Amino acid sequence: MTDINGERRSRTAGGVLVAATVAAGLMAGTFFVFACAVMPALARSDDRVYVDVMRDVNEVIQNPVFLLAFMGALVLAGLAGRQSRRTPGRWWIWAGATAYALAFLVTVVGNIPLNDALARPGDPAALRERFEDPWVAWNVVRAALSTLATACLAAGLATRSRPTRPASSAPRPPTASHGAPHRTSH
Secondary structure, three states: OOOHHHHHHHHHHHHHHHHHHHHHHHHHHHHHHHHHHHHHHHHOOOHHHHHHHHHHHHHHOOOHHHHHHHHHHHHHHHHHHHHOOOOOOHHHHHHHHHHHHHHHHHHHHHHHHHHHHHHOOOOHHHHHHHHHHHHHHHHHHHHHHHHHHHHHHHHHHHHHHOOOOOHHHOOOOOOOOOOOOOOOOO
């Protein structure tokens, strides 16, 4: 007898895990691009340009697409962890959910307050001085954590997706023959 509800639940849980992995990967990529391209390029700018561009980025990035991935990775990874009870790969899934939750926390506690401080009026050189190094450092931390989250969720997905062979269909080891090997003589 096929367990239709259990199979449907398993497929739904698999879909949630795939979505969590993709969302975490999108966030890892976003933070990686900031670390490898955006911030090094801005570092070449004068103080006024640096502050203006970062203010624009901080304003523009608050859009539904970004927020869906940013918040979605957190919610989906947590849900995937909850759905992974008693399944292979659950520890990978929980590790991924935890790593992404830490990346989310770094953003909320580290990067966003720095963004808010940069938005306030002030001398561009002084604003940049207080912003640039800590923001870049926190961004590297969240890039590493979200990359780790993606890798762990992918490992959980790979482990979960491995087919398991029922015990009854497992191959049996060869049995030992009784006595000495049989020789034919002519």
